[in-house]
Amino acid sequence: MAVPPSTYPQRLLPLFLGLFQGALLLFFALLVTYDEPSAQAEDTNLVANQVYSIFPFFQDIQVMLVVGLGLLLTFLPRYGFSALTHNFLLLNFSMQWALVLQGLLHHFHHGQIHLDLHKLLISEFAAVTVLISVGAILGRASPCQLLVMATCEIPIYLATEWVIVTCLGVLDVGGTITIHIFSCYFGLGVSKALFRAAQQPLHPKETPTPSSDLMSLVGTLILWVFWPSFVAVLCQPGDAQHRAILNTLLAMSASAITTVVVSSLLERDGKLSLGHLQNGSLAGGVAIGVVADMPMPPVAAPALGSLSAMVCVLGFRFLTPLLKRKLTLHDQCGIHNLHGLPGILGAAASVMAVLVTSKDTS
């Protein structure tokens, strides 16, 4: 069990994580409590309905992040196992870190922190930003680098989210702007900072093989299926949530078909590209997030889905090679095409929707 000095860097990761876990326990011991137990039976039912009616949505989102996104990232065959593990580890670390930071912020204003499922969900959303940003540097960064990135990204996300939602008053139920656009450009920045040197040759682990494609596609499909839960979980229950579910379903279905159309037309042999299918099908879900619960005409949802799938596939075909050549910007999973471009499209759509609605009512 003697540890030779050469393994010192390998000891860095467990030491850092161990200290973090200890700090979390201390934080919990000192500052966190549960909600007061409800006094009456009727109250209990109310709690049951209000606080943990989000539990089924929460589980769906956990499946998306742990299983779906994990499998999606296994497309680099020899890196598959690590990708799944790192994704799992980063999710847990970022979620706890966001819980601590949000708790501390809250503590300075209100004292004792009351934990509930809604706070966990908000922390999970913060963790999503890290998991997206990782896509830009997948397979090229060490676990330690990933953890450092997560440690920095969570507070910056919380600040950005506070500015956008609380200060600017933007309604963004599906996190199009606060999660997708933010994490995309953060990830690209990290990629640029870490690998600003000359163009690197492709790491041998980075060449996908047919055998790994199947698992990766299954991951995409899991994300596709549960995406409506992700968008709708924070909506007002009732009409708004119902509308958010419908709009997301329609947008993603239109995305799937449009992706096949555009990808088949672009490829020389008319074959469908796996990367296009995986990203294009989800692009509609990214774009719809910010407008999903608005009372807009139903045609807007499939139209936005189609448009964002188009933009995503065109981005893969033309923009990614351009960025790589001109800016030596390496974007491993193409997060700019899946999260950046459709996110901007969704933000533009929300501006339009607000303008149209305000005209109608004025």
Place this chain on the structure above:
Amino acid sequence: MAVPPSTYPQRLLPLFLGLFQGALLLFFALLVTYDEPSAQAEDTNLVANQVYSIFPFFQDIQVMLVVGLGLLLTFLPRYGFSALTHNFLLLNFSMQWALVLQGLLHHFHHGQIHLDLHKLLISEFAAVTVLISVGAILGRASPCQLLVMATCEIPIYLATEWVIVTCLGVLDVGGTITIHIFSCYFGLGVSKALFRAAQQPLHPKETPTPSSDLMSLVGTLILWVFWPSFVAVLCQPGDAQHRAILNTLLAMSASAITTVVVSSLLERDGKLSLGHLQNGSLAGGVAIGVVADMPMPPVAAPALGSLSAMVCVLGFRFLTPLLKRKLTLHDQCGIHNLHGLPGILGAAASVMAVLVTSKDTS
């Protein structure tokens, strides 16, 4: 980017799909709207409870169709990736096409179409028929042929369903007759029409290997787990839905065990056949659909499950080779054994149940 003339057929698919997606957008823009927003808070809760209480069931069914059925179809190893993609594409296309057709039918009677989750669910059920029928010709038809089949099958299904449910007044919550029996014989008809020529040699892609079996079995298990949601989603909430869930669980559990019994007895070396297990375990779910919510004695559910598993496995062992030899009818996935025979058994059971119940009450 110049397209040589020889690739013309490969351009057919995206052009067809592109036109379809455009038509759908036009249809949505002209005719579809959402339900009026509810005026009051109490109303909102009512909407929440009534309209989208089916959302968890809906998600379960999406998992079944996109992930479960997709994986099930990957048993042809080199065709696995295409099977997953085609299944996904066909589901989206058929669902949208059914949405348009149902909307138009409704429009001629009632004007403006109000979209809700229930209408999406009905369209999803229509799409299931296409996904089942595909099983007869899996791996032998081009994507274009599959799309043409879907285009024809959806309106025929809607007409058949209207005749059976509205005109004849048959109650079929689990779609045993309207979905399973219909799509089975439709698929066999298409198989006969497309490949009526002499017996073809087995395509090399059609030989399963052990490595692909695991994924295919996982797909089966996903279908097996979520089948109760598929049967119960359209039931009356309360006792009927509770009964439908219980009956489906019991029928499928009995199916699983009976399949092992019958398959082990039939195989010369006493080993369990994967194909038998995959289909026999699900046969109970097909048969129970039409009687699941009826107030019949509980023994009927496991009895029906056992019987249909028996019929399914015997069909694979004796009927499929016979059909192939005598009628040159090729049934790639054995849909006649999984959907045809158990469906007929379920229909017979429902007739018996109705006769017994009417005697009791008269």
Place this chain on the structure above:
Amino acid sequence: MAVPPSTYPQRLLPLFLGLFQGALLLFFALLVTYDEPSAQAEDTNLVANQVYSIFPFFQDIQVMLVVGLGLLLTFLPRYGFSALTHNFLLLNFSMQWALVLQGLLHHFHHGQIHLDLHKLLISEFAAVTVLISVGAILGRASPCQLLVMATCEIPIYLATEWVIVTCLGVLDVGGTITIHIFSCYFGLGVSKALFRAAQQPLHPKETPTPSSDLMSLVGTLILWVFWPSFVAVLCQPGDAQHRAILNTLLAMSASAITTVVVSSLLERDGKLSLGHLQNGSLAGGVAIGVVADMPMPPVAAPALGSLSAMVCVLGFRFLTPLLKRKLTLHDQCGIHNLHGLPGILGAAASVMAVLVTSKDTS
């Protein structure tokens, strides 16, 4: 179809299962009925809310047992397909057998047996003990031996559970004591009894390969995601259930991170061991079960999760080799580390929690 005498043992399995299935049908026909249909609409809503509000939890648990646990057991590559099949068969057999036994017990006291989803769930919990115990002898026992084990284990479990919960009055919502500790030592006993002879050489099927690791890890992640449903399903709806969900989430998240810390520190090259990750991440869920719904300070949950992950990984590193050497006790999946040690830890924690609470109130 002639059966040569040499295949007689291979006929044992189907004959046994066939007789069992027949007996179950007889039992259902004679003794089982459904609940009386509710007379009024309001009643119906009550039934809907009370009896099958557990349905989403039930589905989550089915996914855990059929898909998650099944995949987890595929880590022995050439045995993967059998592991998945045996797991599925044993689950169905044990569930039905527990249903029969519980029904008979109930019948002697109250007459006619009224079936509902809650009874199915209780039977499913009984089946879990069998699936856990199998982990000790995975890949070394024939299907017949597994079935005999299940036949014996279910009645012993029911008796033990009755003693612990009804006689001793222990509250154990997550089954830490009644399920995990019991099945662990039952499985180890069976392993000792079956293979008490000299140490066997490792069966070639027992050597994991990288390719099978990915699927096995996916199974673990599915279990990890849905574990809160398993712990919370039997809790009192409202505050207690909400607390159980939160505590389980926190415990499992802390487990995941602590596992990485301890495993990396223990391994000579600082690499994370797959076996450690798979078991350590779940250890928190095992330990938290017995205290999950208690009103304890929130810090207890992550602390217990961290501790049990530590104990689990240390068990793999030091205790398992010791047991194998000193007691010639072979524990294929290390169930003693995942279910035994964290279970004991959880039981100790519950004693402490009860003592502290009673002091507070006295």
